[in-house]
Structure formats: structure tokens, C-alpha cells
Amino acid sequence: MIRRDITGSYRELADAGTEERTYTSELSDETGAEQDDVNGTVIQDDELGSTSLSSIFGKACLKNTCAVILIFIYLLLMSVAVFLAYQTITDFREKFKHPVMSVSFQEVLKYDAPGISLYAGKAELLSCKHYYHDHVQLAVNLGQQGEMDCTVEYVNYTDPYRNKTLRSALVIRGPQEVKKKELVFLQFHLNETEENFSAISYLLFSSFKEFQESSDKAQFMQDCERSYSIWTFSGGFQTWVKMSLVKTTEEDGSESVEFKQESTLVKYNDHRPVSEQTDQLFFVVFEWKDPFIQEVRDIITANPWNTIAILCGVFLALFKAAEFAKLSVKWMIKIKKRQQKRKAQELNQMS
Secondary structure (H helix, E strand, C coil): CHHHHHHHHHHHHHHHHHHHHHHHHHHHHHHHHHHHHHHHHHHHHHHHHHHHHHHHHHHHHHHHHHHHHHHHHHHHHHHHHHHHHHHHHHHHHHHHHCCEEEEEEEECCCCCCCEEEEECCCCEEEEEEEECCCCCCCCCCCCCCCCECCCEEEEEEECCCCCCCEEEEEEEECCCCCCCCCEEEEEEEECCCCCCCCEEEEEEECCHHHHHHCCCHHHHHHHHHHHCCEEEEECCEEEEEEEEEEEEECCCCCEEEEEEEEEEEEECCCCCCHHHCCCEEEEEEEEECCCEEEEEEEECCCCHHHHHHHHHHHHHHHHHHHHHHHHHHHHHHHHHHHHHHHHHHHHHHHC
């Protein structure tokens, strides 16, 4: 009886120990599972945090790069605008200092009769006549006094360049009717000459009427000699002079007149007796080339209003570019502060 009781008690204790070991193993399994869950959660949180940080950092870098590119573009545009303003001012100054010559032509029906001043020296005027339509008739008796159908005046005055030299000028009224091809034909002869070259000098001035109305004709001729060029024609030839008039307007508004001329020489075949050929003959014809007066004036092509408009546009672009750059910098600073704030919040949450 005692053995049976002892055996039964032993079995009960063994079963109790087995249950206790089973319960302990179950507790240890549950604890390990809870720890695995906690570790897995922490790992997932770390992965999510690292992913969100990388995406935020990539977006921030992209925004900063775009902002830098925009600022660089606007700085480039500002540089171009500054260069354009400088170039505009430089071009305006250059055009203002160097005006462009403008040439225009004015057609006239009739010219003011010019003055022809001839310095014949020892040569004698044999004939002077106005012809029309290029019809020139030589005198019948060459070397002898012919027809005088011209307005002629004689003037003596002191040479403006050599004070002690007296000059004698034979002043003739020039052609006027350009449409009718009016011309003046002059014939001179020279008996003896000690010069190496035989030639007669002449000077053209703009208005014979002003010469006639002048109170001091000697002074008038001195002024003409200072202002106009002196030309020559030779003996033994018929010199055909075709004149054109050029009016130039100076910067101060004053006008100056200049003659341009084209000369054609035709050799004279002397058929006189040999004894009479010692007389040197001069033939000259004065005629207008065409009915157009050439007008020359200096024009300043630089327009101040265009320059002002360009500069206003340039400065407006500079102002807008500076304003945009300022806003871009403020936006970058704001974005940076916001990123730092988010980063601090995320670090606090992770900790």
C-alpha cells in the first residue's frame, strides 16, 4: 500500500515538471517572437526613413540646380543688356561725330548767270558772243577784231596772296539758258610772248549779278579768288568747258558754292599764211553741262529718340532681371530653411 502511494506521487511530480518545462518553452518562444516583431518593425522604419530622406534630398538638389541655372541665365541676360547699352551709346557718339554726306539734285529751268573772270595778260579779246544749241561760228577773219555781244567789265585789284602784285581781270557774264543750251564763245590772240607756255587763266564765280551790284568790285574779286579755283586754257586749241554747280551746306548753316567742270580740247588747224601764224590764237567755249544743281549737306544719322527708347528698354530689362534674381535668392533661402526644419523634425521622430 505504501509503495503504490509513493509511485503515484512520483508520477504526479513528473507530470508537473513536464508541464512546467512545456510552459517555460512556450513563454520563451513567445518572447522571441515579440522580439523578432519589434526588430522587424525597427528595420522597416529605418528603411522608410532612409528612402524618404533620399527622395527629399534629390528634390532639394533639383530645385537648387534649377534656381542656380535661372540665376545664371538672368546674369547672362543682364550682361548682354549692359553690353547693348554701352554699344548703343558708343554708336550714337560715333554717328554724332561723323555725319553722313547726303547728295541731292535740284533741277532748274534757268541758272543765275555766273561770272567768268579771265586773266588774259598781254592777250587781246577779239570776239565774244552768245550762241544756242551748240552752234558756234568762227570769225571770218581770224586774228582780227570780231563781234562783241557780251557784257564785259574790267577790274583791277591787288592779288590777295601777293600784296604788291596788281591783277587785271576781264569779267564776262556767263551762259544762263540751260534748256536752250546757251554758250559763250570767246576768241583771243597774242602777238608776242616771252613766256615758255602760252595760256590764259580764268575763274568762275556763282553770280554775275552780285558782282554788278557790289559797291567794291575789287574787294569782291579778291574774295572770289580766295574762294574759287583758277583754271587755264591753252593757245592753239578750242577748249570746251562744261560747267556744273555744287552747293554745300556747312554745319553752321552757311552755304558755299563750287563749280565743277569738264574740259575738252580740240586742236585748231591754222590755215593762215605763215607770216600771220606768229599770232597765237585762243578759243574757249563755256556751257552748262546739265540743268541739275548738286546739293551736298551733312546729315547726322543718329536719332536721339531711338537711342533713348533702346536705353529705356535695356534699363527696364536690367531692373526686371535684378528683381527676379532677388526673388530667386529669397526663394532659395526659404526652401533651404524649410528643408532644414523638416530634417530636424524627422531626426526628432527617429530619435
